[in-house]
Amino acid sequence: MSRRLRLRPSLRDGLGLTAALAVVAIGLVTPPSGTAAGPVAARNASGDGFSATRTISRVFVGADGTESTVASYDVTVKADQTTNLRGRQRIRISWSGAQPSGGRAANPYGEKGLTQEYPVVVMQCRGRDDASLPAAQQLRPETCWTASVAQRSQVLRSEGESTWRRDLYADEARRAAVSGAESVDPAACPPLDVASYSSALTPFVTRAGQTFSACNATTMPPEAAVDAAFPPAEIAAFTDENGNGSVNYEVRSDVENESLGCNDKVACSIVVIPIVGLSCAQPASPPTLDDKACRKQGQFAPGSSNAIGAGIDLAVGPALWWSESNWRNRFTIPITFGLPPDTCDVLDSRAPTGFYGSELLAQAGLQWSPAYCLNKKRFKFQLNQTSDIAGFNLMENGTGPAAVVSSEQESTSTDPVGYAPTAVTGFAIGYEIDRPDNAGEYTRLRLNARLIAKLLSQSYLGSDLGRQHPGIGDNPLAMMNDPEFQQLNPGLSEITQEAGAALLSLSNDSDVIEQLTEYLAQDKDASAFLAGTPDPWGMKVNPAYEDIELPRPSWPLLDTFIPETENTCRQKNPSVYFSQLAAPVTTLRKISEALLDAWPNVQTKCDFDPNTLLFKIGRVDRQSYGARFVLGVVSLGDAARYGLKTAALQTHKGTFVAPTDDSMGRAIALSEQRKPRLPFVLDQADVAEDGKAYPGTMVVYTAAKLRGLDQDTADKVAQFVRVSTTEGQVRGSGNGQLPAGFLPIRKTGPTGKLFDAAQLVADAIEAQKPAPTTPDQTDAPTGGGDDAGTGTATGGGDLTPPVSDVPPAPVPTSPATTTPPVLAIADPAPTSATTVQESGTAGRLLPLLLLAALVGVVVQVGSRFFVRPPRRLS
């Protein structure tokens, strides 16, 4: 008892203090308006993905009425991600146990994929495959999207081509000469009731309920077009001879395809139909042409190609996916779309603030800018993509408030410039390479510095045209013929393609080229090769590039050799052949697109144009699926966004490093800052020595003047640095988050030094040293900014460091995700639609709460001193 008495005063103090703290804590924990906790919470990593197995068979009914199964497969279909998707996100769909495909098309997408046999049709449909749902929410062929008529309707087919009418499982209506035409507008369609011709339409029904007859191109929904700029997503995919196959399927939301109309409220599915051929009903006696055609089993051997689009057996092709024999074999992968992210208002009248510079930041910039425009306390951020040096110059001359660069730039002004680390990303050698015999994509390309040096120095000959080149006539024609490449990447086709002699790269200045050439320069073999030492197989460097100075910010076109040829077109267009092979472009984005389309930028096509009567030189054709071989320098952000494959680069003999969180973190750990406020430098010699660091790792900096900026602009830049290095480093695909292809900057770990450096520079930018009017407006960052660990005051985990730009109180702006980030680069986290927003309520409430707590304490204390003593006296 007495003990308790003695304790009482401290207990009371403690209570008061606890109360005060609790009030603060409550204010922090429960923002009255539910910002982040709500709808996004639905995302669950565990329930994601899809896997199902079923047996699919082809059955013929004989003349005597007996059924015989001619083929049967146990097919397993898997999808890696099915929930919270975003428009244009690519999900991996793979299968095994399917009938091997034949007659591979040069382009399997949309209408062009129709001339293949036994493909696997993958398409997106509105609705779910659930009989318990109301009819309007169920999927059916009429809610499945195709970009062309030919993919969904058969119009006026003669006998022998109308095999669907003999489909064993077709209902009466589908066996009629004309089917699917009940709701057709007769004025818009050709007359279908023509004797001895059959038609089967599969109209398309939009989300709004409108029916498009799909009898010709004009009766298709508005999004449908052949050869449009926005390519189709549905694909007739190829199964290899082992029964395996996979695609990266691009899903479309209602933003991309309004008629299909999938969004967070309208459920949709991916339908996968492995084609095993039509099952056929009892034939007539004698069998009709259709009876015979229905029983056909293909003209193309498994694994073969049909690049010219020759005719196929319709019964085993993809065009009749809607016919009951095929439709009943479908796998339905239910998918859900996340909430669309918040977007900026086009009427927002604030003037945009454009930073100029590196394209490496492009993907992050796209996700970050809504987090700025949607916040009253921030500004309208835009990233204008220019070369690093151009951006830097625009910053120095005052056009841009800040530049986005990846290394120290040559300054032309006397004002000091600070470089604040803003993101960690880099470049990669992206590629699309198919294994021979349609055996699928090659996924583990390994390159060393010498191979890259050979490509860049234009030392491969490209074709026989290059053989006359002085000094290197005995070199391999292309990389696939180079024994060094073959040793590193065994089992690939050795058929020469001109694209195999080129690494598509940038034509202008870039820090990417600077770092890539540094990587070549530190490698003994690559430097020796460029200096004129032949490789062990006798390949020599193109004399035009011998002893080229490295590193360098841009890669020049140095060759001058113009081949002599009998070809009239080339005689009329004498061009530097090797430059036409290399054909560098102005943006990394263009390179990514070239890879994505498997369309090399090789400009060696030369032909006669009968319209203009001119011999013209131009870009070669797209590569055929199954025979792709194209390489290019890409940004890691683009590679992740478009699902491009990236090569592992050799660091030292036998060690090949791909871009991963780990390998990039190691590179950051190796990089050194030689002076405060300047960029960190990654010495490629250190990378080689370490062995496990990725040589293409690059830090993107926000560079701004530390003197001479007006305070408003300086504040914006400082805010950008602080926001980017805190909430901008939370992985995810939501607004303000860090997209895949970037390594988050954290307060601790290898990137900790970047975080500290960024805060230091942000303070310096904000301070604008000699500016006369710098009364300390903010209380968060300390003035001078000399030491690490200034900047933000409050603790919090290193995953979501608090935002430091809201002065009055640490208002909660907690981003939605707290899941640990996924390590794999090519694995974007699911959608989260929330944006960072401050809670005005909490902001206003908090001071009051604190005041209340204070009053509480005062009352307590007061009661002790003023109320208690008299009692004790008594």
Next chain:
Amino acid sequence: MTTRRTRLVATLLALGVAVLAATVGAPATADDAPPARAAYATIEGTGSTWSELIVKQWISDVDANGIKVVYTGGGSSKGRKDFSQNTTDFAISEIPYQGTDETGQADTSNGREYAYLPLVAGGTAFTYQLKVGNTMVKNLRLSGETLAKIFTNQVTNWNDPAITADNNGRSFPDKKIVPVVRSDGSGTTAQFTTWLDKAYPSIWRPYFGRSGLTSYYPKKGETMIAQSGSDQVMNTVSGSAGDGTIGYVEYSYPLDKGYPVVKVLNKGGYYVEPTQYNTAVALTRARINTNRSDPTKYLTQILDDVYTNPDPRAYPISSYSYMIIPTGSDDPRMTTAKRQSLADFLFYSLCSGQTKAGPFGYSPLPVNLVSAGFDQIAQLKKADPAVDLANRDVKSCNNPTFDKSNPSRNYLATIAPQPAACDKQGAGPCGTDTGTNQPSTDGGGGGTADPTTAPVAGGTGSTPGGVTGGGTPAAGGPPGSGAVPGAAGPPGSGAVPGTPVAGTADEAVYANSTTIDDRPLDSRTFGWVSVFLLVALVLLPGLVSARVRRRGGA
């Protein structure tokens, strides 16, 4: 008694706080209502590579607004064709539909209703590689006539007297001129040949074999090189084998590459570079077809007077790039959401988007053309009343280069610096490099700063900016090149009004902080929970301590 009073005070205090919290909390939940979001759908287009660099930037800008645009270039001819075949939602082209193209094929919209609207201005630049010894010439000057003769194989050597005369006596070595032209159907070619046809018909027409423009350059002879796309023209000119070449591309391409461009002689007697200023000045003389009754011509450009603009700052081969938009109410590809996307993409591009034209090597549109463009956008609403165009007008444009008080005036043209005296015909040549986006001028004022961020105060600057030095130590350069005093400005110089920038005045801030489907219940619930917790928190310590005290006292 005293204890009770304390308790009472504490209770009252807690209640007060609770009430305060409630009143503060309530309005906060109310104004979190989700703003209306314009429904957008992806739009796609093809066409011009001349304007592609800036269009691609705009596309990445409007991504933040939720507007998705797919644009794949391919050349103006392809753009017009794709639009006519209903495979795209818009096209970008330097020239209008020609009716019949030069090869006799139809060049029409195939019955699809459309309207033109100007998108951005720019100059068709001549980029070149010319070495004297090992030094690149970066300040070459040529008259239009010399250029016309070069691209028609009449002037074939860099030591041609015409070139020497253009460069005020500075002669270049005996070296073959290799013109680089486009091999694909190109609006850049169309712009260039329009100029050749109008300005130098006696040179162009005999070479072409007929009159008029062409999208496919008639390459003749074995020297001329044809390349596909602007990138490839740049590669050919800038490659090692490019010594002696000269090609035509939009100014943004050499600017991006840091490559020199020809200063072209204008009717004012000065050799000028296609900076955003000089292009803007030239285009003040563009005649725009204002006959609304003919939608196939309305707003198209007639550039004859641009070619002959007597202003000493004008770059003669300046032009506008156009977008072709579908205006039919029953257009097979258009929906409300697509029209809204197109309207707002254009709203951004014609307004704020114009501010970055200069840094990218283009020139912003004058406000009267932007207004005319808005009228064309209005046709989208005419076709579909559900399209929302409210508050989208020139007044809400965030573009400091617009002069809203005087819409017909091009603000940029008024602040454009006068050319340096050494750029005058018969003087110089100036030693400053070209292809740097810096105006060559004697008045230091207009040069470095960009009008979009900081409008330049008067044309002050007494130093002969940039003229010093004579950047190219070229052999045979005339003595005293660059030593031209800054005072000798041409007539009318310094006409830079110190007008403040209009446009940033009304800083209406739109607070659309979230579009997550809000759940008012949550807010209310949590609001009350917090109020309750608050009351408890404030009351509890007092109550507990009072209780403890009472016990202690007992």
